[in-house]
Amino acid sequence: TKYVYAFSEGSRDMADLLGGKGAGLAEMTRLGLPVPPGFTVTTEACKVYLATGEEPDELGVEVARALADLERAMGRSLGAPEDPLLVSVRSGARFSMPGMMETILDIGLNDDSVTGLAKASGQERFAWDSYRRLVQMFGRTVMGVDGDLFEQAISDHMAQRHVATDHELDTTELVKLTDDFKAIIREATGEEFPQDPADQLARAIRAVFDSWNGERAHVYRRREHIPEDLGTAVNIQAMVFGNLGGDSGTGVAFTRDPATGESGVYGDYLPDAQGEDVVSGVRDALPLTELEHLDPRAYAALGGHLRTLENHYRDLCDVEFTVERGKLWILQTRVGKRTAEAAFRIAHDLGEEGTISADEALMRVDGAELTRLMFPRFDTAGAAEPIAHGVPASPGAAVGVAVFDSAEAVRRAAAGERTVLVRRETTPDDLPGMIAAEAVLTSRGGKTSHAAVVARGMGKVCVCGAESLAVDPAAHRFTAPDGTVVTEGDTLSVDGTAGTVHLGELPLTASDVGRALQSGTSTGALTDAVLGALRHADSLRRLEVRANADTPEDAARARALGAQGIGLCRTEHMFLGERRALVEAMILADDDTAREQALAALLPLQREDFTGILEAMDGLPVTIRLLDPPLHEFLPDRTELALRIAAAEDPDPRDRALLKAVERMDEQNPMLGLRGVRLGLAVPGLTAMQVRAVAEAVTARLRAGGDPRAEIMIPLVGTVEELRLARTEVERVLAEVAEETGTPFDCPIGTMIELPRAALTADRIAEAADFFSFGTNDLTQTTWGLSRDDAEASFFPLYLDQGVFEVSPFETIDQDGVGRLVEIAAAAGRAANPDLETGVCGEHGGDPASIHFFHRVGLDYVSCSPFRIPAARLEAGRAAL
Numbered sequence: 028t029k030y031v032y033a034f035s036e037g038s039r040d041m042a043d044l045l046g047g048k049g050a051g052l053a054e055m056t057r058l059g060l061p062v063p064p065g066f067t068v069t070t071e072a073c074k075v076y077l078a079t080g081e082e083p084d085e086l087g088v089e090v091a092r093a094l095a096d097l098e099r100a101m102g103r104s105l106g107a108p109e110d111p112l113l114v115s116v117r118s119g120a121r122f123s124m125p126g127m128m129e130t131i132l133d134i135g136l137n138d139d140s141v142t143g144l145a146k147a148s149g150q151e152r153f154a155w156d157s158y159r160r161l162v163q164m165f166g167r168t169v170m171g172v173d174g175d176l177f178e179q180a181i182s183d184h185m186a187q188r189h190v191a192t193d194h195e196l197d198t199t200e201l202v203k204l205t206d207d208f209k210a211i212i213r214e215a216t217g218e219e220f221p222q223d224p225a226d227q228l229a230r231a232i233r234a235v236f237d238s239w240n241g242e243r244a245h246v247y248r249r250r251e252h253i254p255e256d257l258g259t260a261v262n263i264q265a266m267v268f269g270n271l272g273g274d275s276g277t278g279v280a281f282t283r284d285p286a287t288g289e290s291g292v293y294g295d296y297l298p299d300a301q302g303e304d305v306v307s308g309v310r311d312a313l314p315l316t317e318l319e320h321l322d323p324r325a326y327a328a329l330g331g332h333l334r335t336l337e338n339h340y341r342d343l344c345d346v347e348f349t350v351e352r353g354k355l356w357i358l359q360t361r362v363g364k365r366t367a368e369a370a371f372r373i374a375h376d377l378g379e380e381g382t383i384s385a386d387e388a389l390m391r392v393d394g395a396e397l398t399r400l401m402f403p404r405f406d407t408a409g410a411a412e413p414i415a416h417g418v419p420a421s422p423g424a425a426v427g428v429a430v431f432d433s434a435e436a437v438r439r440a441a442a443g444e445r446t447v448l449v450r451r452e453t454t455p456d457d458l459p460g461m462i463a464a465e466a467v468l469t470s471r472g473g474k475t476s477h478a479a480v481v482a483r484g485m486g487k488v489c490v491c492g493a494e495s496l497a498v499d500p501a502a503h504r505f506t507a508p509d510g511t512v513v514t515e516g517d518t519l520s521v522d523g524t525a526g527t528v529h530l531g532e533l534p535l536t537a538s539d540v541g542r543a544l545q546s547g548t549s550t551g552a553l554t555d556a557v558l559g560a561l562r563h564a565d566s567l568r569r570l571e572v573r574a575n576a577d578t579p580e581d582a583a584r585a586r587a588l589g590a591q592g593i594g595l596c597r598t599e600h601m602f603l604g605e606r607r608a609l610v611e612a613m614i615l616a617d618d619d620t621a622r623e624q625a626l627a628a629l630l631p632l633q634r635e636d637f638t639g640i641l642e643a644m645d646g647l648p649v650t651i652r653l654l655d656p657p658l659h660e661f662l663p664d665r666t667e668l669a670l671r672i673a674a675a676e677d678p679d680p681r682d683r684a685l686l687k688a689v690e691r692m693d694e695q696n697p698m699l700g701l702r703g704v705r706l707g708l709a710v711p712g713l714t715a716m717q718v719r720a721v722a723e724a725v726t727a728r729l730r731a732g733g734d735p736r737a738e739i740m741i742p743l744v745g746t747v748e749e750l751r752l753a754r755t756e757v758e759r760v761l762a763e764v765a766e767e768t769g770t771p772f773d774c775p776i777g778t779m780i781e782l783p784r785a786a787l788t789a790d791r792i793a794e795a796a797d798f799f800s801f802g803t804n805d806l807t808q809t810t811w812g813l814s815r816d817d818a819e820a821s822f823f824p825l826y827l828d829q830g831v832f833e834v835s836p837f838e839t840i841d842q843d844g845v846g847r848l849v850e851i852a853a854a855a856g857r858a859a860n861p862d863l864e865t866g867v868c869g870e871h872g873g874d875p876a877s878i879h880f881f882h883r884v885g886l887d888y889v890s891c892s893p894f895r896i897p898a899a900r901l902e903a904g905r906a907a908l
């Protein structure tokens with residue numbers, strides 16, 4: 028195995044082996060871009076190290092050989108006393124993990140070469156500042172010394188010299204500081220700071236390997252679903268310096284705006300600085316366009332390289348670059364992270380420009396992004412002025428209480444509270460809090476600061492660089508320019524689209540995309556892009572998309588969003604509210620007459636419901652499910668009722684009767700009890716009433732000239748015998764109503780597959796069914812033996828943490844288990860009944876990953892809540908590619 032590749036030996040296709048950064052450096056080298064030369068230690072070497080605790084035997088030799096080649100190319104030697112070569116050592120995994128792992132700069136400096144660097148650069152202070160940074164960084168990340176000790180030493184020196192920033196420490200002071208740093212290391216580890224450059228390099232590489240298993244890297248991977256076993260590559264690259272004076276600097280540039288997707292070069296530039304300074308947001312960067320005035324030649328060269336990269340990668344690229352005394356160097360490139368808005372606009376624009384095909388453009392966006400764009404935004408009409416303005420770094424509207432440290436955000440989120448994490452700037456250590464918070468607000472840093480990059484990657488609302496805010500993290504408060512003091516626990520509304528912060532909770536209103544999807548009309552570049560992508564998805568997809576809806580209003584909304592019918596109308600939702608009394612009467616009836624009376628009172632109400640829904644979905648299928656949940660759900664709580672009776676002087680006899688009924692119906696496991704088809708078979712007249720309501724509604728719609736397409740669905744069937752019994756009753760009532768009205772009509776009768784036994788005997792069940800609808804909520808519950816109502820709040824966090832699940836099986840279909848049952852049942856059902864229609868109406872019907880699975884197993888449709896329909900259409904289209 029070869030563990031080390033020179034940049035000139037790799038390519039973009041080798042990202043698994045070289046990591047994203049290494050592959051990008053190799054590709055740019057091949058393209059002839061000005062990349063400081065270097066080499067990459069592969070992820071394979073890291074995997075060996077992580078598995079065995081030792082680097083592979085050959086690694087040392089290979090690194091030495093690659094270093095010798097690098098020294099020859101540069102005409103300088105690592106850490107030589109005269110004009111030393113220095114290198115950076117950076118992590119770079121397959122998937123970008125910004126700031127989550129270690130970087131060590133200026134490897135090669137020691138007590139001798141620091142003088143060589145001073146001479147070669149003509150800048151003594153710069154050389155010593157670089158050396159003290161190396162000792163500090165190496166001490167902390169490689170030798171494990173507490174970073175605060177170094178910070179304290181810097182503060183002490185600043186205090187002695189009466190200066191406010193470390194920039195004001197002179198050379199003499201930096202020499203002393205470096206000595207102090209070395210003493211700190213000696214004290215803490217009993218070891219000297221290593222003077223041998225080769226030793227420094229080897230240990231730095233190992234430290235990067237180790238950082239793969241650092242706490243924040245773990246947290247980030249879990250959040251982003253990045254596998255734990257990929258390992259990181261390590262990039263060793265000749266140092267170039269952006270901090271050699273006014274003709275030097277460093278920056279980040281994008282080929283398009285990563286926040287809005289607008290075309291045109293975009294980025295930040297920081298004169299006389301190192302890369303880390305931009306990302307940390309410690310110093311405020313200039314807009315990139317300033318570079319045009321400062322150094323027109325470097326600016327023009329950069330623009331040319333950005334075009335080269337975008338044409339080559341055919342996508343938004345970002346780069347980190349450094350200008351060293353007027354010479355431009357590109358240090359990194361990748362296909363850039365972007366907001367959901369930018370993703371749609373860029374894909375659309377690249378498609379229009381002919382750079383990518385319509386299919387490729389569709390693959391560049393996804394349902395989760397579309398859903399994010401549909402989130403409501405703040406309605407600022409009549410609201411007070413914002414208390415702060417900042418950089419709109421990651422869009423969306425978020426409300427939460429202000430918190431001033433990561434741990435507090437995590438604590439409050441665990442208690443169910445929504446928070447806004449307020450910091451001067453964020454560091455990778457703030458990651459848990461950023462995940463827990465609804466929004467991130469910082470007073471420093473631009474669109475490329477850590478806070479902005481990480482929040483954007485997560486789709487989290489972020490306003491950064493709100494410079495007018497005086498943030499005091501120690502006192503847990505900030506002061507706005509108008510004097511408003513916000514302390515921990517105060518409610519804020521953060522608008523990441525406008526870059527504003529309001530005190531209190533602002534009302535919400537539909538987003539532009541939400542409106543455009545409802546109305547079908549575009550209002551700008553973004554909605555053009557979204558509607559265009561959906562049109563293309565619709566032209567490709569095989570899966571139909573229906574809605575889970577049980578009111579005429581929901582049905583109409585779903586239809587506007589593109590629903591091709593209703594896949595699940597849950598009739599129990601029509602038994603709530605004022606009708607509860609009627610349901611109680613039905614349950615309490617102690618003879619047939621009383622029960623018939625109660626059912627007769629429910630009939631017209633159900634009929635009206637169905638008529639409205641059939642009207643809203645005229646011409647499209649409406650799958651009406653007979654009553655499913657256990658009846659006691661419609662009765663009062665047993666304990667409350669008992670208490671009420673005990674407390675009353677003269678208890679209501681109705682209450683006593685109710686309590687008896689509640690006690691009679693009480694079940695240890697109601698989810699496995701008298702519900703679903705069992706209910707219809709056990710409660711005389713219930714199925715008949717519901718079917719009659721459907722039939723009369725259909726007839727009414729037919730008479731009104733409509734095109735009603737009702738279908739009747741029997742829930743929770745375990746054996747074909749149950750379905751046969753229920754079906755017989757349904758057909759009997761349909762025939763009865765047809766006889767009465769003289770208007771016969773077609774009404775498919777099908778069943779839900781939501782028990783493993785039903786899935787495994789699907790061939791038999793299909794003989795009595797016109798369609799199958801997979802109830803994957805119950806099917807997941809019964810296949811795993813996990814309560815859908817309790818498990819997610821109980822031990823799921825632990826399971827997710829320990830990697831038992833990567834995602835909740837109630838959210839994304841468990842393909843190996845539950846999915847396998849779906850596959851078996853669909854195939855067996857179709858084999859037994861070639862006309863069988865198949866769909867899914869559990870929550871998974873609106874989940875992107877699950878939709879791709881349902882496409883693969885050949886279902887006819889997915890059904891999901893109205894809000895998820897556009898995303899489901901998009902994903903169904905992508906699944907067909």
Ligand code: PEP
Binds near residue numbers: 868
């Ligand atoms: C299901 O179980 O997946 C289903 C759609 O039915 P419900 O959620 O109403 O139990």
Ligand code: MG
Binds near residue numbers: 802
């Ligand atoms: Mg169910």
